[in-house]
Amino acid sequence: MTSSPSETETVTHPLQEFADNVAAAVGGVAEINFDTVKVKVPPDTWVASLTKARDELGLVFFSWLSAIDWSKDVEVGDPYPLEVEERYELLATVGDLTVGRRVVFSTDLQKDLPTIPTLIGVYAGADWHEREAHEMFGIEFEGHPNLANLYLPDSFLGNPLRKSFPLLSREVKPWPGTVDVEAMPGGGDEAAEGPSEENPEA
Amino acid sequence: MVLDQDLVRHLSEASVSVELETEDMTLNIGPQHPSTHGVLRLVARVDGERAFDVKPVIGYMHRGYEKLSEVRTYPQVTTLVNRIDWVSGYANEIPFIVAAEKILGLEVPERAQYIRLILTEMARISSHLIFMASYPLELGAATPLFFALRERERVLDLLEGVTGGRFHPNFNRIGGVKPAYGSGSSTRKVIQDLPAGFLTETREAMDKVLEAVDEIEALVAGNEIILARTKGIGILPPEVAASYGVSGPNLRASGVKFDLRKVEDYLPYHLFDFEVPVGENGDCWDRWHVRLLEIRQSVRIIQQAIDGIPSGPLQAKVPKVIKVPHGETYVRAENPKGEMGYYLVANGNQGPYRLKIRSASFSNISILPWILEGVLVPDIIAIMGSLDFVLGDVDR
Numbered sequence: 001m002t003s004s005p006s007e008t009e010t011v012t013h014p015l016q017e018f019a020d021n022v023a024a025a026v027g028g029v030a031e032i033n034f035d036t037v038k039v040k041v042p043p044d045t046w047v048a049s050l051t052k053a054r055d056e057l058g059l060v061f062f063s064w065l066s067a068i069d070w071s072k073d074v075e076v077g078d079p080y081p082l083e084v085e086e087r088y089e090l091l092a093t094v095g096d097l098t099v100g101r102r103v104v105f106s107t108d109l110q111k112d113l114p115t116i117p118t119l120i121g122v123y124a125g126a127d128w129h130e131r132e133a134h135e136m137f138g139i140e141f142e143g144h145p146n147l148a149n150l151y152l153p154d155s156f157l158g159n160p161l162r163k164s165f166p167l168l169s170r171e172v173k174p175w176p177g178t179v180d181v182e183a184m185p186g187g188g189d190e191a192a193e194g195p196s197e198e199n200p201e202a
Numbered sequence: 203m204v205l206d207q208d209l210v211r212h213l214s215e216a217s218v219s220v221e222l223e224t225e226d227m228t229l230n231i232g233p234q235h236p237s238t239h240g241v242l243r244l245v246a247r248v249d250g251e252r253a254f255d256v257k258p259v260i261g262y263m264h265r266g267y268e269k270l271s272e273v274r275t276y277p278q279v280t281t282l283v284n285r286i287d288w289v290s291g292y293a294n295e296i297p298f299i300v301a302a303e304k305i306l307g308l309e310v311p312e313r314a315q316y317i318r319l320i321l322t323e324m325a326r327i328s329s330h331l332i333f334m335a336s337y338p339l340e341l342g343a344a345t346p347l348f349f350a351l352r353e354r355e356r357v358l359d360l361l362e363g364v365t366g367g368r369f370h371p372n373f374n375r376i377g378g379v380k381p382a383y384g385s386g387s388s389t390r391k392v393i394q395d396l397p398a399g400f401l402t403e404t405r406e407a408m409d410k411v412l413e414a415v416d417e418i419e420a421l422v423a424g425n426e427i428i429l430a431r432t433k434g435i436g437i438l439p440p441e442v443a444a445s446y447g448v449s450g451p452n453l454r455a456s457g458v459k460f461d462l463r464k465v466e467d468y469l470p471y472h473l474f475d476f477e478v479p480v481g482e483n484g485d486c487w488d489r490w491h492v493r494l495l496e497i498r499q500s501v502r503i504i505q506q507a508i509d510g511i512p513s514g515p516l517q518a519k520v521p522k523v524i525k526v527p528h529g530e531t532y533v534r535a536e537n538p539k540g541e542m543g544y545y546l547v548a549n550g551n552q553g554p555y556r557l558k559i560r561s562a563s564f565s566n567i568s569i570l571p572w573i574l575e576g577v578l579v580p581d582i583i584a585i586m587g588s589l590d591f592v593l594g595d596v597d598r
Contacts, residue, residue: 064447
């Protein structure tokens, strides 16, 4: 059920050919992360790439659109362990409705000017997803008719899913608490006692 | 009779300002409304008997799970995702846990996978039974509710017996499942399997569910009023559904034979024999009927799984404190409401770096402005109800 990571280059992933075809068609770069095909495209071909995906590659189903805030400094949670380039990565996942192929299209947006044309003309369902990304990450979608907040009050300041946005409850009470500071068991016998040795809070 | 001069002047002014054309009225439905399954507001412009420019206003149930999961550990996130679609809480856990297991490269024991599959299908049955109950109720038929809820209790009791929770099982662990039976007591370390008799009781319950489904079908499918209110109403063409991301039974009702259980490998569905029911016209009736047919298929899957469930451990060997190595993946599953998926970015620590939650109902109700354009006001409820959404699944 679970498969090995795509990093092992000795075995070709069954989705490799499909990923390469998509990348070639839209002029992007394909990668396969744990059975998920991701195709990186430059922001200026964003709409054209998704149009091709819909019209030529049969990826007619619009699954979702969102973003990742890649930051060196994070106000909440833990930072990413590798060196990251400061950017917003915009993701849009589309799929077919026959054999179950799906592609995550990805493009990088500058942090100081996160602007990109809207996808509404290609996939009507992008409307709400772009509103959400606008609200949560502050990404501007050019040509979107109504970028009003979906969830938060109109007077809300800030973009909550940015890594620079603190979580008030964590400011008041730091994390991890006393029960979560146990060291990772060092493998071997201790690491595998079965389910009875689960998390202390269980 | 002496007329008050002021009153005469007032009446004459009033008659001048009366316009002969009809005015559009703005109709507000919600936020609290019995038919909205949560807190949803609709604002519609009503011209005569028809509704135009319908604007759904969501966000009343927004709990910020995507942000919260960045400061929670993986076992804690499981408790959050239970509460997304609370009518089928169990099913929400699966794609999240599978995403973490994929990045960890964990092999889940077969018995655990079978148990996950059985309980997921039970969650689907209980979710669809709620729809069997609530949809005719919204159209004015109260009787099916009693048949459907009686069976739903049967299924939920069994779910509760295994997991300890009716709505929020929190039953999956990275690497397997954890039966609640005996947990917290001195027997905790001894009993590590399903409660005694669970499989037999489930088999009996499934037979009863099938009987009830037949009864409900006879009640509803033979009701002329329900047929008149649902057939040909709220037709959703497959192309429109796809471009809005409408998934699950709503998509299949429009004739698209696409089920993630057939194409994804998050649970071993390929081992079982089942059909994917589709509708013909994509109207309200098809959306109701497809779900009814899906209950029968879920029962089939459960019966086969009970026959074939292997013995063995319920958990892979995992460390006490689980840290998922850095990496990203998207895992999606066929939930009762449609495609539910998680884009997980793990950072090698105890919690996610980013967790995008793709919930079915959010995309399913984004179709509302399109599908409600120009419909009769009483059909608003008929169409909205047929989409079977849960507001927790919309707002997350």
